[in-house]
Amino acid sequence: MFSRHNLSTRRILLAYLLVTPVVLWRLLTSVYPFLRTFYISFFDHSPVRRTFEFVGLDNYMALTRDANVDATLSFTVFFTTTSVALQVVLGLAIAELLNQRFRLRNLTRAVNLLPWAMAPIVIATAARWIFHQDFGLVNDIIWRLSGERPLWLINITSARFAVTLTDVWKNTAFLAVIFLSGLQGIPLELYEAAKIDGADGARSYWYITLPLLMPLIISMIIFTAIFRVLSFEIVYALTNGGPGTATSLLSYLVYLEGFRVLNFGYASAIAMLLFFIVLVVGLLGYGLLRRAWERL
């Protein structure tokens, strides 16, 4: 009895010892800095002006009056919804495509992964060249087809689409891979039964595939949406948030305010806004996911 108790105490102690490095590492480099950011957001804090002064909610009040924040939020909404919608639809289509049997399927699946493997900053920087007015790949194709050369990065709407399309090009592969393994997990008997009942391909997709994939689709929508809200490299290198502030995202705004203007207090308040948005998206998505499960 005594030795057994002793053993389990030893086991628990050992367990704590083993998880300590991971927990401590994350506490010091993630949790603590996050709490500290929250704290700093209540201060007028700038290393240039050498200030560290409690100002209460002033930084948050300033957020509501900042036209840059307005522009950033409106682009965040556009970018997140458009990019996620395109990625989910194209991801489902590509998954279906890669699930068929054809020659060179393995090679095609590997090619699908290439954009995923590339660094976001490489793609964003190269995209500036791809969308170049005179010598870019995109305008060359458009010019051959229509004789026009649109001003991609100078015009507000087209700049927004340039950012979104670049993002879709890079990230759809990830969703396609996930949806593909979702497709492979659906029991074949269901399709056979449906065929006996006379359902064709489109109908069995609508009545069997989509409902069964729905929880996965919803969780990927949440996941993808959160990462769109957090994006940084794509606007940092492709548009610098421009023209004006038309393609600015919150992470980019934190970077500008924190490391160009060196206004740590205000940058921290923007970072907290970013966190709040991610939290809301995550909670809303979690609610949706639970409802989808109940329906299944």
Place this chain on the structure above:
Amino acid sequence: MDKRYNFTNRPRAALSRPTVARNVMSRPTVARNVMSRPTVARNVIFTLTIILFLVVILLPIYYIFLTAFAPGEKLFTKPLTYLPQSLAIERFRDIFSALPIARYMFNSSMLATISTVLALTVSLLAAYAIARLQFPGANLVMIGLLASSMLPGTATVIPLFQMFQQLKLMDTLHGLLILYGSALLPITTWVLVSFLRQVPEEIEDAAKVDGASLFPLLWRIVLPVIRPGVATMFLINFIVGWNEFFTPLIFARGAGAKVITMALSEAQVIGASSEFEVSWGNMSAVAILATIPVFILTLIFQRQIVEGITSGVFK
């Protein structure tokens, strides 16, 4: 919670189904030698779709290669010429002579490799404790890791920047390793826990009876069994580390700790006479150097990477 586990188990079970069974679903309904007209039309459309898909993915990549190897002014033609005109390596010579590219690539590979090894090591310890030693708070650790991975990097960067200045960690590789490794921990731990839970515990029990102590047990018994999981996470973490940009942008400002992804913007201004002149050729050359390693890994280890991506989601 229960329902979620139901789902997470289902695709995994189905995934392990033999390949033959899986492919029945995609087999054409009509036998190939008696193709009716709609089937021919379908096949043509299908093939064209595959080609379109490959073109959309590969053409931009090819264009960057074309740009990097196009000599001097040959780049700027209207309409563009899509056939390679020459293999001019002058841009690579230019960027290597103007920037410490070799150093950047060394730093990138060191940071990616060491942070991956460190993260895998400590994650394996934690994952073993979570999956094998029932202890109060195991779930809390798992959920805490997941929640902490949702904290935006931009919401931690300012205090980290100040900490790094105080601790003299700016512009150092070991400083960057702390941050690179930290970013990898939550997902690595989660995936390793799921791999461990799939492996029967009995194998270890036998070793325990033989009196093997913890580290030999982990090294000789546990590690070989979950080697596919470890290898997969090694690959993915290496790619993530190699592609890192935001962290070095903030924490590596001196040449000593800079990485290859930071050379993109530096290469653009080599030999530029004004701030608006951009050398797309040099940029493309760096883009190729920064991309070749991850392409090679992806093409060789496609299966393992897909396994890793999906195990992060399903398991």
